[in-house]
Amino acid sequence: MSDKKDKDLQKIEELLEVMNANDLVEIQISHGDDKIVLKRQQSQQAVMTAVGPAFAPAAAAPATDTAAPTIDDGLVEITSPIVGTFYAQPSPDSAPFVEVGASVGTGTVICIIEAMKVMNEIKAETNGKIAEILVKNGEAVEFGQALFKVKPN
Numbered sequence: 001m002s003d004k005k006d007k008d009l010q011k012i013e014e015l016l017e018v019m020n021a022n023d024l025v026e027i028q029i030s031h032g033d034d035k036i037v038l039k040r041q042q043s044q045q046a047v048m049t050a051v052g053p054a055f056a057p058a059a060a061a062p063a064t065d066t067a068a069p070t071i072d073d074g075l076v077e078i079t080s081p082i083v084g085t086f087y088a089q090p091s092p093d094s095a096p097f098v099e100v101g102a103s104v105g106t107g108t109v110i111c112i113i114e115a116m117k118v119m120n121e122i123k124a125e126t127n128g129k130i131a132e133i134l135v136k137n138g139e140a141v142e143f144g145q146a147l148f149k150v151k152p153n
Contacts, residue, residue, distance in 0.1 A: 012036070027118055075149040076126050080141040084115035088137040096137075098148075102130045110148060113141060128152040 015038055019027055027038045080086070088096040088111055098110045104124040111122045132149040135141055 012038075024118070025121055030117075074151065075131050076128065076152055077146040078110065078122070078124060078126075078148040078150060080113060080143060080145045080147055081122065082113055082115045082120060083143050084113040084120070084141060086135045086137065086139050086141045086147065087112040087114065087119075088133070098130050098133075100130050100133060104128060104130060104150065122147070124150065126150055126152050 015027055015029075015036075018024070019038060025039065027036075029036050088098075090097070090112065097112075098104060098108070104110060105127050106123075106125055108124045109121045110124050110130075113120050113122055128150040130148055131151045134146050134148060141147065
């Protein structure tokens, strides 16, 4: 039995390496009744929470910078770091993360993009106010697609 635990631990360590290599914040994997969730703060070590035995790692989508300044009346665009589905709120019955006119600071969660059943929190990388929301809840987004426009402070 300890050989199986060693293999499971090795698989979890491989998942952590995938997270670090691709700068992922969270990985959720389900297989039947088994579930494993790996989360980490940005630029910090991963934290592991597992329910049931671990299993083979799934492929992960790479993440990149989320803010790209543009020249448009002094507004800064926040772009999608990955291909996925845009969610404006954490759950269907919750309030949106941000609305037009909302103040945001560096690190404020502004939306979630789901990619390969992984929920990736997208954070503002500038201080300011949301000037425009460019996508709708549940809409598919592409890498580099503008999601928000922010008027910097």
